[in-house]
Amino acid sequence: MTTQTREPAISVRAVTKSYQDLHVLRGVDFDVAAGSIFALLGSNGAGKTTLVRILSTLLKADSGSASVHGFDVSSVPADVRRSISLTGQFAAVDGVLTGRENLVLIAKLRHQRNPGAIADDLLARFSLTEAGNRRAATYSGGMRRRLDIAMSLVGKPPVVFLDEPTTGLDPQARIEVWQTVKQLAKDGTTILLTTQYLDEAEQLADRIAILHKGTIIQHGTLAELRQLLPSAKVEYVEKQPTLEDVFLALVGGSSDTTDEAAIPAGEESR
Ligand SMILES: Nc1ncnc2c1ncn2[C@@H]1O[C@H](COP(=O)(O)OP(=O)(O)O)[C@@H](O)[C@H]1O
Numbered sequence: 001m002t003t004q005t006r007e008p009a010i011s012v013r014a015v016t017k018s019y020q021d022l023h024v025l026r027g028v029d030f031d032v033a034a035g036s037i038f039a040l041l042g043s044n045g046a047g048k049t050t051l052v053r054i055l056s057t058l059l060k061a062d063s064g065s066a067s068v069h070g071f072d073v074s075s076v077p078a079d080v081r082r083s084i085s086l087t088g089q090f091a092a093v094d095g096v097l098t099g100r101e102n103l104v105l106i107a108k109l110r111h112q113r114n115p116g117a118i119a120d121d122l123l124a125r126f127s128l129t130e131a132g133n134r135r136a137a138t139y140s141g142g143m144r145r146r147l148d149i150a151m152s153l154v155g156k157p158p159v160v161f162l163d164e165p166t167t168g169l170d171p172q173a174r175i176e177v178w179q180t181v182k183q184l185a186k187d188g189t190t191i192l193l194t195t196q197y198l199d200e201a202e203q204l205a206d207r208i209a210i211l212h213k214g215t216i217i218q219h220g221t222l223a224e225l226r227q228l229l230p231s232a233k234v235e236y237v238e239k240q241p242t243l244e245d246v247f248l249a250l251v252g253g254s255s256d257t258t259d260e261a262a263i264p265a266g267e268e269s270r
């Protein structure tokens, strides 16, 4: 707990965004405490990337306001950009370069003083030292994603956005990325991650917000979200509702339909 202030690291108020007739964000509000992991959970197309792009100043909201690390995203975007990193769904890693070369390149681009030392330090932190001199094209999916996250940390941004950090990864690689994210938060970094995976939110997040039909329909700790469903309504009386039970109850069933479907008994996707 070094650089934290009392004010939230991320603050979002009444943010709206439409693409022509498509009202993707209809008034989104939430705060993220400094040094915490916040999961924005939503189905495919819910607007997670749109929100992350607004918070990282790549896109302007139609209305509402947001601040990151104390800086307003619309009035001082350059200050916001200096305070953040963004890792997208599609890795920025250059496969022709080695892992180390990728890191050195980014460190140079960000005008860091000792690019080689920064690269070596990050390789070590992400258990990539041995692989560091191999072309990134030879890396497994998990290694590549870890390298991608490592690259986003050059310059030590206090706030990190991870947009679906494990989408497309195999189970082992996902666990590796989860460990990386947990370690980052331990070091005091504020992390906002988006995910469509309920188990990912369960595993990682201090707080979870569910984005559905343009608004945050529910947010809280995992324990708080579980309390939304009495355990007696779950299949086994003694079983706590999972986040999946809560999510399905809140969004009204199958995630890619918009009609108010009945709550299905369960989903086989886990
Ligand atoms: N540039 C754009 N122009 C038009 N529609 C867009 C654009 N970007 C995203 N959308 C639409 O907005 C909705 C939300 O997209 P997105 O924020 O990418 O969702 P998510 O990241 O939660 O999957 C989707 O229906 C998507 O097709």
Ligand SMILES: [Mg+2]
Residues within 6 Å of the ligand: 048, 049, 050, 089, 163, 164
């Ligand atoms: Mg997305």
